[in-house]
Amino acid sequence: MRWRIDLRYDGTAFHGWARQGGLRTVQGVLEQALGTVLRQSEPPSVTCAGRTDTGVHARGQVVHLWLPEGTVARDLIHRLNGVLPDDVWINAAAPAPDGFDARFSALFRRYVYRVCDDRAAWDPLTRNHVLRVLQPLDVDRMNEASAHLLGEHDFAAFCRRREGASTVRALLEFSWRRTAPGRVEATVIADAFCHSMVRALVGSVLPVGDGRREPSWPAEVLAARVRDSAVFVVPAHGLTLEEVRYPADEGMAARAVEARQVRGEVHQRG
Incomplete structure (x- = not known):
């Protein structure tokens, strides 16, 4: 029976999501825990909504997997959280709707x-989750620059190319807001992301915020459709996958078919 599991994790001590021999990864740790609680020498393989890179965190990661008949959600959650390390936590687990694909x-x-742009506001306790920059940021300039990138485009200039994979994406939101003195957050929403796309987008707008670039510059980079060495891919630790949104249950299968047709086998990575 196909199940959906929602989880969160601190990515600091992980070499990303995907299982890698000899390295600690979120997928590897989760599958090992499943093998323990299910008493299976070959634990079930899990498929996630977005394969996060080394150091990237998640509050809203989603996976699907096949579990034996008779699995009880409450018991599964309790037992998994009992054996998982402290940097991974299961939020929810339930049988998946028909056609669901994480x-x-x-x-x-x-x-x-998340960014801190004020030395006086820097909190070293957040150093694994917030990027510290040296200059104050102008949020209005950053929002002006980000607005030019919205819509469906070829984001090749902001992606690490993969053989045979499309770099066309629909960027639904890219906005900045100041959440507290010295604290700025970028929200980035898209139907899917290429490898390193979110961090490259953020890296193209930060120099607009501190005055080194004009608000038109990120759009010029986008139009060139080639990687620009002047775009700094910001460090992973400031990035968190907050949410994956799905249609109503009756629309799961149709959405999965549509996405496969549009994207093909493209890795969904932030």
Whole structure:
């Protein structure tokens, strides 16, 4: 029976999501825990909504997997959280609706990138989750620059190319707001993301915020459709996958078919 599991994790001590021999990854840790609680030498393989890179965090990661008949959600959650390390936590688990696919049924992924731009406001306790920059940021200029990137485009200039993979994406939201003195957050929402796309987008707008670039510059980079060495891909630790949104249950299968047709086998990574 196909199940959906929602989880969160601190990505600091992980080498990303995807299982890698000899390295600690979120997928590896989760599958090992499943093998323990299910008493299976070959634990079930899990498929996630978005494969996060080394150091990226998640509050809203979603996976699907096949579990034996008779699995009880409450017991599964309790037992998994009992054996998982402290940097991973299961929020919810339930049998999945018909046609549900954690990756392809998703309507969009929402990431947030967090920045501190005031030395006096820097909190070293947040150093694994917030990027510290040296200059104050102008949020209005950053929003002006980000607005030019919205819509469906070829984001090749902001992606690490993968053989045979499309770099066309629909960027639904890219906005900045000041949440407290010295604290700025970028919200980035798209139907899907290419490898390193979110961090490259953020890196193209930060120099607009501190005055080194004009608000038109990120759009010029986008139009060139080639990687620009002047775009700094910001560090992973400021990035968190906050939410994966899905359609109503009856629309899961149709959405998965649509996404496969549009994207093909494209890795959904932030």
